[in-house]
Amino acid sequence: MTEKTDTAQTPVLFSINEGIAEVTLNRPDKMNALTPEMLVRLDRAWHEIQEDQSVRVAVLSGAGTRAFSAGADLSRLTPLQTRARSAEDEWDEALLADPLLLNRALLRDIGITIPVIAAMRGAVVGGGMELMLACDLRIGGESCQFGLLEVRRGLIPAAGGIARVSRQIAQARAAEILLVGDKINADQALSFDLINQVVPDDDVLTRAHALATRMAENGPLAMRKAKQVMLESSGRPILEAFAKEDDAIKEVLRSKDAREGSKAFMEKRAPSFTGE
Known part of the structure; x- marks a missing residue:
């Protein structure tokens, strides 16, 4: 604390x-x-x-x-x-x-x-x-x-x-x-x-x-990126908004959290996210 x-x-x-x-x-x-x-x-x-x-x-x-x-x-x-x-x-x-x-x-x-x-x-x-x-x-x-x-x-x-x-x-x-x-x-x-x-x-x-x-149980990187794209794509043409999504998902997919989320799902347990 x-x-x-x-x-x-x-x-x-x-x-x-x-x-x-x-x-x-x-x-x-x-x-x-x-x-x-x-x-x-x-x-x-x-x-x-x-x-x-x-x-x-x-x-x-x-x-x-x-x-x-x-x-x-x-x-x-x-x-x-x-x-x-x-x-x-x-x-x-x-x-x-x-x-x-x-x-x-x-x-x-x-x-x-x-x-x-x-x-x-x-x-x-x-x-x-x-x-x-x-x-x-x-x-x-x-x-x-x-x-x-x-x-x-x-x-x-x-x-x-x-x-x-x-x-x-x-x-x-x-x-x-x-x-x-x-x-x-x-x-x-x-x-x-x-x-x-x-x-x-x-x-x-x-x-x-x-x-x-x-x-707080969600993936912190995922939440940050989702909010970032939501804000940055507001009011933009749809193709520009899609481009913002593409940039974000590339980073998220390379993260430890993405791997942990999938692994935890397969192992039927709560994920342990680190924001990395």
């Missing part, structure tokens, strides 16, 4: 245990609104998760019951981005020094090939919903309220919100979310195909961890 942070004062908690990385947004009193420090810590956590070959899957959640995340902290993050305030600490400076840090923190790239499960309760709005849209599997509690509300403030959800929601669900549903700017509840999100499951709030983390445990 690798323990990264475990204090109540740390706004992003991060640990790795038996192949499962757990990342928790930890500002429940502020509805887990995102600050510069949280973005820097998220960026560092995703980097370590991607580089750690022992990690099979990650679970992303928000502390407390009021919110997965209410998006950007309008008193800390937005004024810094608009230069209405100057950098006040190392976290502000790190964010300003790296223009791509926010994108990486909110998974607004396709470099993270580890599967990520979102475990959500309460408000999932603004940047919080954009972060959810970057996750591969999504477990929502019955209390969840989802929304990209930026148009109500004269803004647009430009941390992946527009690009992702318009690809992931039907156009009319995406337009409803993006252009009306109202919230939808968990059952509506399920009917829109925005989330995979709706469960009682008390069961969200249990269900997410059960899913992560099940996925």
